[in-house]
Amino acid sequence: MELTLANTSTSVLSILVFGQLQSKVQLVPGPLTSLKVNDNTVLQGDANVTRYLIRAHKLLDEQTNQRAASLVDVLLLNNVVTASDLVEQKKQAFLLSDNAGLVDYLAWSVLSSTTSNDSVKAYVAAVQATPVIQETLALQQQVTQDASIDLATIPGCDPTTNPLDIFKLRIASQLAKVTQIAPEVIYRAIDIPRQLDHGDFALALPRLRVKGNPAQLAKEWAAAFVQTDDYILGATPVGPFLNYRINTRLLIKHTIELASARVEAYGGNASGAGKKAIVEFSSPNIAKPFHAGHLRSTIIGSFIRNVYAANGWEVIAMNYLGDWGKQYGLLAIGFSRHGDESKLQQDPIKHLYDVYVQINRDAEEEPTIHDEARAYFKKMEDGDETALALWRRFRDLSIVKYQEVYGRLNIEFDVYSGESQVTKGMEEAMAMLQSTGLLQESQGAKVIDLEKYKLGVSVVQKSDGTTLYITRDIGAAKERFEKYKFDKMIYVVAAQQDLHLKQLFKTLELMGFEWADRVEHVNFGMVQGMSTRKGTVVFLEDILDEAQEVMHDQMRKNEAKYAEIPEPLRVADEIGISGVKIQDNAARRVKNYAFDRNRMFSFEGDTGPYIQYAHARLCSIERKSGLKVKLDADTNLLTEEGALNIMRTVAQYPDLVKSLMNAYEPCNVVTFAFNLSHEISAVFDTLWVRGADPAVADARLLMYWCARVTLGNAMRLLGLRPLERM
Numbered sequence: 001m002e003l004t005l006a007n008t009s010t011s012v013l014s015i016l017v018f019g020q021l022q023s024k025v026q027l028v029p030g031p032l033t034s035l036k037v038n039d040n041t042v043l044q045g046d047a048n049v050t051r052y053l054i055r056a057h058k059l060l061d062e063q064t065n066q067r068a069a070s071l072v073d074v075l076l077l078n079n080v081v082t083a084s085d086l087v088e089q090k091k092q093a094f095l096l097s098d099n100a101g102l103v104d105y106l107a108w109s110v111l112s113s114t115t116s117n118d119s120v121k122a123y124v125a126a127v128q129a130t131p132v133i134q135e136t137l138a139l140q141q142q143v144t145q146d147a148s149i150d151l152a153t154i155p156g157c158d159p160t161t162n163p164l165d166i167f168k169l170r171i172a173s174q175l176a177k178v179t180q181i182a183p184e185v186i187y188r189a190i191d192i193p194r195q196l197d198h199g200d201f202a203l204a205l206p207r208l209r210v211k212g213n214p215a216q217l218a219k220e221w222a223a224a225f226v227q228t229d230d231y232i233l234g235a236t237p238v239g240p241f242l243n244y245r246i247n248t249r250l251l252i253k254h255t256i257e258l259a260s261a262r263v264e265a266y267g268g269n270a271s272g273a274g275k276k277a278i279v280e281f282s283s284p285n286i287a288k289p290f291h292a293g294h295l296r297s298t299i300i301g302s303f304i305r306n307v308y309a310a311n312g313w314e315v316i317a318m319n320y321l322g323d324w325g326k327q328y329g330l331l332a333i334g335f336s337r338h339g340d341e342s343k344l345q346q347d348p349i350k351h352l353y354d355v356y357v358q359i360n361r362d363a364e365e366e367p368t369i370h371d372e373a374r375a376y377f378k379k380m381e382d383g384d385e386t387a388l389a390l391w392r393r394f395r396d397l398s399i400v401k402y403q404e405v406y407g408r409l410n411i412e413f414d415v416y417s418g419e420s421q422v423t424k425g426m427e428e429a430m431a432m433l434q435s436t437g438l439l440q441e442s443q444g445a446k447v448i449d450l451e452k453y454k455l456g457v458s459v460v461q462k463s464d465g466t467t468l469y470i471t472r473d474i475g476a477a478k479e480r481f482e483k484y485k486f487d488k489m490i491y492v493v494a495a496q497q498d499l500h501l502k503q504l505f506k507t508l509e510l511m512g513f514e515w516a517d518r519v520e521h522v523n524f525g526m527v528q529g530m531s532t533r534k535g536t537v538v539f540l541e542d543i544l545d546e547a548q549e550v551m552h553d554q555m556r557k558n559e560a561k562y563a564e565i566p567e568p569l570r571v572a573d574e575i576g577i578s579g580v581k582i583q584d585n586a587a588r589r590v591k592n593y594a595f596d597r598n599r600m601f602s603f604e605g606d607t608g609p610y611i612q613y614a615h616a617r618l619c620s621i622e623r624k625s626g627l628k629v630k631l632d633a634d635t636n637l638l639t640e641e642g643a644l645n646i647m648r649t650v651a652q653y654p655d656l657v658k659s660l661m662n663a664y665e666p667c668n669v670v671t672f673a674f675n676l677s678h679e680i681s682a683v684f685d686t687l688w689v690r691g692a693d694p695a696v697a698d699a700r701l702l703m704y705w706c707a708r709v710t711l712g713n714a715m716r717l718l719g720l721r722p723l724e725r726m
């Protein structure tokens with residue numbers, strides 16, 4: 001059975017997706033038993049359609065932002081599965097739900113109006129008939145109708161992805177009628193108060209910027225409140241605040257509905273649809289150690305990447321390698337003296353570093369080595385093929401090794417660029433600088449005077465004609481815009497380079513690029529005392545190995561449990577990595593922190609291992625219950641305070657994801673994940689699943705399941721791989 005692009009051309013969306021994916025996803029002829037991606041077979045032997053579908057969904061999600069059409073639907077178009085089978089499969093796999101759910105449905109319904117394909121029509125009808133979708137659609141309609149508001153007038157408000165919006169929209173529309181203030185202004189001023197005795201939602205009147213005494217207005221508006229439905233139960237004035245009480249039954253119900261309809265997509269929204277961001281992060285220097293600064297950039301950068309993606313943007317994760325400059329001349333000379341081919345193959349990063357250290361040592365005694373290095377680099381810049389060939393090998397081998405370590409860290413790049421890759425853009429930029437009069441001559445070198453902006457003078461060309469770090473950055477930015485037409489470009493670089501990036505951004509602005517205001521520097525503080533146990537220079541891998549070892553030892557202490565874990569070393573590795581990442585993200589980015597292995601690897605307190613443990617424990621509740629999660633369980637049976645707390649927190653997750661776009665602070669997600677974990681552990685001993693009345697057990701299991709999905713989503717946002725056992 002062969003599926004090709006031509007066969008799928010009945011669907012506009014499939015063409016679109018397949019246009020992008022042709023090179024990446026390749027279906028293998030034959031009964032659907034194997035799927036190849038980038039020449040790697042990722043699924044084989046098992047014709048189990050469900051597994052195939054899940055995998056396919058995941059792949060497509062990762063590869064494109066085009067959630068609407070998917071491989072699954074191509075299967076449908078080709079009559080590989082029938083519409084009702086597919087819906088059934090998806091339901092069972094909780095995929096009706098997620099991208100296969102509402103978004104999928106909406107896209108397909110658009111399509112079904114333009115297609116004559118019967119399976120598509122049947123599929124849309126079948127999906128539409130499922131309760132989750134029906135309810136969500138009805139809800140959306142009802143909410144907008146009741147509110148008599150065009151949702152498009154409130155940017156960011158989306159009741160189909162955010163359970164709080166169902167309530168906020170009502171508050172906004174009602175108050176708008178009383179006050180004539182634009183609903184979107186009211187919407188933005190509604191918050192969740194810290195203390196619940198202040199109400200479920202609070203509106204801070206000063207944020208509405210209206211004339212008059214806020215406390216007085218709060219009284220008047222509260223008096224004008226009329227209960228029109230089951231959602232908002234009352235409004236009370238407290239000082240300059242208007243506090244609203246809502247029907248928490250409905251909050252729980254809608255939250256569970258949305259979370260179970262969207263699963264891994266729960267929390268995300270589509271506000272960035274159609275926009276493109278480049279997030280440049282990690283960017284280590286070949287031949288120099290991958291230091292703590294690079295590790296932080298890697299962790300924070302991939303977080304920002306995930307945040308943009310969760311907010312519906314198309315994101316390009318870019319690694320801008322430090323792979324150019326005089327030090328590569330030095331490295332080449334070092335390699336001719338100290339290089340060892342087999343060591344290079346085996347571990348290029350370590351070996352190149354050793355060579356680099358040795359040649360620097362040599363150079364202390366023979367300073368002429370530096371002249372040789374400069375000459376060598378000049379040859380590279382002039383395009384001398386032999387000089388370039390050696391350097392290219394260093395680069396290629398290093399990238400392979402980096403990819404391995406990044407993979408271990410659960411991080412992937414779409415593009416490996418680097419200083420060496422900047423070419424034409426730099427020449428053009430130099431010409432622009434010259435013609436706009438920004439360039440000045442200074443002792444044979446070319447400089448840009450930024451004193452006027454208190455940014456010093458930046459040298460862009462040395463007297464021997466070679467370029468510098470900043471020159472390459474200017475050229476790179478120009479090339480990136482031309483290639484990607486980004487709406488936003490983020491540089492995730494340590495605060496030590498604040499000045500460099502300010503100079504860069506100012507220069508881009510002075511050059512008159514209309515996109516100069518789309519660039520942003522996200523900085524962070526230093527890690528103190530990150531060294532190996534033996535002291536010396538740290539290699540990231542050594543830290544990860546050590547973390548893994550500590551975790552593995554810890555795990556082996558409980559023999560019975562240990563025996564149940566399918567891949568203990570992988571699990572140990574993941575816990576170790578979680579420890580490193582959570583420590584890194586525990587405080588605000590700009591803060592420096594001390595590398596503390598005892599704390600980082602502890603299972604107690606707010607640590608990575610603890611979060612993983614909380615998640616695994618939720619999975620174990622599901623396993624041990626012996627029940628299947630029922631999406632239609634009666635959520636009215638979740639009556640306890642503890643259950644309400646959990647669901648309130650789960651309900652706030654979509655708001656959190658949205659707010660992350662303001663400051664890119666991973667610590668906010670860490671705090672959320674710990675709050676949720678604590679709330680869950682507070683009820684473990686009282687809200688039983690096993691042994692409870694069957695209907696209650698179903699409701700509780702569904703609650704734990706939603707909490708697990710949400711915690712898992714928060715963890716994934718932080719770059720962790722949630723564990724099911726540990």
Ligand SMILES: NC(=[NH2+])NCCC[C@H](N)C(=O)O
Pocket residue numbers: 280283284285320321322473491493
């Ligand atoms: N576009 C940039 N300048 N990005 C940051 C690169 C970081 C640089 N390779 C370093 O390790 O210091």
